[in-house]
Amino acid sequence: MDHVIAERVQRVIKEWCAEQGWTDAPVCLVERPAEETHGDYATPFCMQASKIARQSPRALAEQLSARLLADPDVARVVETVKVAGPGFINFTLSSTAYAEAMRMMLAEGDDIGRGEHHPHPRVNVEFVSVNPNGPLHVGHGRYAAYGDALQRLMKFSGVNLATEFYINDYGRQMDRFGRSIAARYAQSFGVDLPVPPEGYLGDYVVDIATEARAEVGDRYLEALRLAAAERRVAVGGAPSVSVQAPDMAVGDGVYDEETPDDQTEWSDDPAVKEAVAFFRAWGCRSMLDAIRTELEEYGVEFDVWFSETTLHEGGRLERVIDRLLDSGEAYRRDDAVWLRTTSRGDDKDRVLIRANGHPTYFAADIAYHENKLERGFDHLINIWGADHHGYVPRMEAAVEILSGRPGALEVIIGQLVNLLEEGELRQMSTRRGEMVTLGELVEAIGVDAARFFLVSRSQDQTLDLDIDLARRQSQENPVYYVQYAHARIAGIVRNVPEDFEAAVPDDPAVFASPYERALIKRLDGFAGMVQDAAERRAPHRIVGYAQELAADFHVFYKHCRVIGVDPAEASSRLALCLVARRVIARCLELLGVNAPESM
RNA sequence: GCGCCUGUAGCUCAGCUGGAUAGAGCAACGGACUUCUAAUCCGUGGGCCGCAGGUUCGAAUCCUGCCAGGCGCGCCA
Numbered sequence: 283m284d285h286v287i288a289e290r291v292q293r294v295i296k297e298w299c300a301e302q303g304w305t306d307a308p309v310c311l312v313e314r315p316a317e318e319t320h321g322d323y324a325t326p327f328c329m330q331a332s333k334i335a336r337q338s339p340r341a342l343a344e345q346l347s348a349r350l351l352a353d354p355d356v357a358r359v360v361e362t363v364k365v366a367g368p369g370f371i372n373f374t375l376s377s378t379a380y381a382e383a384m385r386m387m388l389a390e391g392d393d394i395g396r397g398e399h400h401p402h403p404r405v406n407v408e409f410v411s412v413n414p415n416g417p418l419h420v421g422h423g424r425y426a427a428y429g430d431a432l433q434r435l436m437k438f439s440g441v442n443l444a445t446e447f448y449i450n451d452y453g454r455q456m457d458r459f460g461r462s463i464a465a466r467y468a469q470s471f472g473v474d475l476p477v478p479p480e481g482y483l484g485d486y487v488v489d490i491a492t493e494a495r496a497e498v499g500d501r502y503l504e505a506l507r508l509a510a511a512e513r514r515v516a517v518g519g520a521p522s523v524s525v526q527a528p529d530m531a532v533g534d535g536v537y538d539e540e541t542p543d544d545q546t547e548w549s550d551d552p553a554v555k556e557a558v559a560f561f562r563a564w565g566c567r568s569m570l571d572a573i574r575t576e577l578e579e580y581g582v583e584f585d586v587w588f589s590e591t592t593l594h595e596g597g598r599l600e601r602v603i604d605r606l607l608d609s610g611e612a613y614r615r616d617d618a619v620w621l622r623t624t625s626r627g628d629d630k631d632r633v634l635i636r637a638n639g640h641p642t643y644f645a646a647d648i649a650y651h652e653n654k655l656e657r658g659f660d661h662l663i664n665i666w667g668a669d670h671h672g673y674v675p676r677m678e679a680a681v682e683i684l685s686g687r688p689g690a691l692e693v694i695i696g697q698l699v700n701l702l703e704e705g706e707l708r709q710m711s712t713r714r715g716e717m718v719t720l721g722e723l724v725e726a727i728g729v730d731a732a733r734f735f736l737v738s739r740s741q742d743q744t745l746d747l748d749i750d751l752a753r754r755q756s757q758e759n760p761v762y763y764v765q766y767a768h769a770r771i772a773g774i775v776r777n778v779p780e781d782f783e784a785a786v787p788d789d790p791a792v793f794a795s796p797y798e799r800a801l802i803k804r805l806d807g808f809a810g811m812v813q814d815a816a817e818r819r820a821p822h823r824i825v826g827y828a829q830e831l832a833a834d835f836h837v838f839y840k841h842c843r844v845i846g847v848d849p850a851e852a853s854s855r856l857a858l859c860l861v862a863r864r865v866i867a868r869c870l871e872l873l874g875v876n877a878p879e880s881m
Numbered sequence: 882g883c884g885c886c887u888g889u890a891g892c893u894c895a896g897c898u899g900g901a902u903a904g905a906g907c908a909a910c911g912g913a914c915u916u917c918u919a920a921u922c923c924g925u926g927g928g929c930c931g932c933a934g935g936u937u938c939g940a941a942u943c944c945u946g947c948c949a950g951g952c953g954c955g956c957c958a
Contacts, residue, residue, distance in 0.1 A: 311900090313900085315900090315901075316896095316900090316901080316902095316903080316904080317901065317902070320901070324900090324901085326900055326901090326939090329900080329938060329939075330938085332938075333938085339938075366901080367900090367901045368900090368901070368938075368939075369938090370900080370901065413958075450958075452958095453957090453958060454957075454958070455957090455958060456958095616956085617956090618956055619956095620956090629883090629884085629954085632956090633955090633956045634956095635956085636956040637956060638956080640956090642955095642956070642957085642958090643957075643958050644958095646958095667952090668885080668886070668951080668952050668953080669952060669953070670952095670953085671884085671885055671886080671952070671953060672884080672885080672952085672953040672954050673953090674885085675884090695885075695886075695952095697886065697887080697951080697952080698951075698952075700951085738893095738894085738895095739893085739894060739895085740894090740895080742885095742886060742887080743886080743887070743894080744886080744887070744950095744951060744952090745893090745894090746892095746893070746894095748892095748893085751892095751893090751907090758906095758907075758920080759920095760905095760906060760907090762920050763906090763920070763921090765920085766918080766920050766921075767921095769918070769920090770917080770918060770921085771917095773917060773918055774917045774918095775917095776917085777917050778917085822894095822895080823895090825895095826895060826896090826905075829905075829906075830905085833905090836921055836922065837921095837922070837923095839917080839918095839921075839922085840913095840921070840922045840923085841922090843916075843917065844917060845916090845917050846916070846917080859917095880918080881918075881920065
């Protein structure tokens with residue numbers, strides 16, 4: 283309907299401009315006015331063209347509206363043409379336009395709104411990508427809901443796309459996690475081996491240690507006794523570090539390098555190292571299983587799970603760094619290897635290999651993104667939390683160097699979730715184990731409400747989530763409003779007599795009410811909304827659209843009966859219901875929310 | 882200090898590649914169920930769109946400055 287009317291109006295106006303001899307006339311926009319009394323469509327063309335025409339916008343509009351009405355193609359779908367306001371031309375649609383639009387939408391079936399599939403470019407969307415050393419928290423839930431809705435939306439709009447989870451299973455944080463589990467394991471045997479000061483103190487660490495003990499018994503007990511003994515010597519008899527959490531948030535400025543615990547480790551004894559390696563691997567597998575299961579229950583699945591460790595083990599890092607050195611994009615200075623990211627807009631060059639010989643996280647990320655490009659992806663989308671936005675310029679520069687073209691990497695920064703409980707801001711820390719997990723949120727309000735709510739706001743907006751409200755809201759959450767519309771339609775369809783057929787008869791009396799027309803117009807806007815939301819990476823628009831659609835349906839439902847009216851009206855309304863049901867179901871599917879048949 | 886994000890109704894937020902009288906949900910108040918599900922519908926009240934300039938026929942939207950909040954700025958991950 284949008285295109286049908288826009289094209290016809292634009293053609294007439296273009297012809298008219300040509301007759302006037304204007305070569306640089308402005309583009310004629312045809313849009314839906316915000317105010318319903320202004321008609322179904324409107325164009326501000328005359329205001330824009332009045333300068334060239336050397337006439338007032340209104341005078342121009344009078345001439346053009348007469349011309350438009352005289353055109354048979356326009357007259358078919360347009361009921362009235364009016365000049366209004368400062369010089370708008372407003373149109374209202376004819377009943378023929380509604381009937382034609384409905385026939386087209388009905389014929390599209392389940393594919394209504396689906397974009398044409400484009401095999402190129404191949405797009406990779408990476409999101410969530412956490413260290414597997416703790417449960418997912420609410421912020422991850424937001425990025426998961428956003429990323430998954432975005433990938434579903436982009437696929438539906440026609441993009442060739444695969445999703446990916448990067449497992450940060452390498453490095454110091456994982457070592458600390460391994461030693462935290464080892465300490466809990468040792469403690470379960472009564473050994474005084476405290477959790478490291480930079481370790482993880484959540485109860486789930488104890489659970490993992492318990493599982494490990496059930497599996498391996500006391501196999502690592504002696505090694506950890508040794509670690510406890512050596513450690514006591516190393517700290518010179520000072521009281522061992524309390525098992526209680528230090529009052530310290532993540533990222534409070536304490537440099538990791540200066541943490542003595544990391545420098546001394548527990549012991550150089552091979553048996554101790556082996557024990558720590560075991561608990562690190564055990565914990566990683568255990569957490570990863572838990573995360574995968576939790577995401578599945580949350581309705582989020584990935585095409586590829588990519589382990590950072592495989593980059594280090596396969597010699598990939600060395601290869602890519604050699605390549606960068608050969609090409610001159612990287613260089614050596616002060617015993618370190620640097621990447622010349624300043625050549626691509628970064629503030630300063632970045633270290634790839636530290637003076638101590640260890641690669642940085644950045645180096646691993648470069649190897650990883652090179653791998654994505656080698657796997658044939660043309661466009662890489664990464665969804666990161668706001669706390670990583672300082673990392674964006676160097677990564678964009680790196681991918682530009684790797685791919686040879688700017689813009690191959692698109693980083694979408696998601697803002698954080700502030701949790702409010704009893705009106706108080708709740709600080710979160712993975713290591714202290716003090717946080718609201720995604721699991722707790724889902725338990726409180728359910729998957730449907732959690733996903734619907736967490737994706738309902740623009741991702742670049744910080745989101746205040748009041749836990750108490752979320753708990754209470756379970757009955758009045760907007761998600762139920764949309765689901766209820768779906769269930770109501772399902773009810774109608776169930777109750778329709780067998781011989782009923784959905785169809786749009788050629789009868790001017792069909793779709794005469796404003797309630798039916800509003801619903802048809804809304805449904806007609808679905809395809810445009812999909813394309814727009816996909817291009818803008820804005821799945822929250824689906825939420826707004828779905829609520830508006832549901833509202834239009836509930837009004838229709840109140841005023842227009844389907845069963846028990848005359849046959850032409852009944853079959854046309856049934857057609858309207860079927861299309862509405864498909865579109866609501868599609869919106870909910872794109873959001874990862876259930877579309878219930880009854881409630 | 883520099884960079885990114887954000888300031889819109891009592892609350893949570895849409896609208897931001899410029900269009901007419903700025904919207905929704907929640908909260909408040911008043912109505913509507915003999916008929917396909919009342920988790921619904923109808924109505925009422927509620928706004929210097931952070932502030933000040935600029936561009937434009939037209940600015941919540943674009944530009945500049947200021948104010949306020951969040952995040953970031955390491956040879957950490």
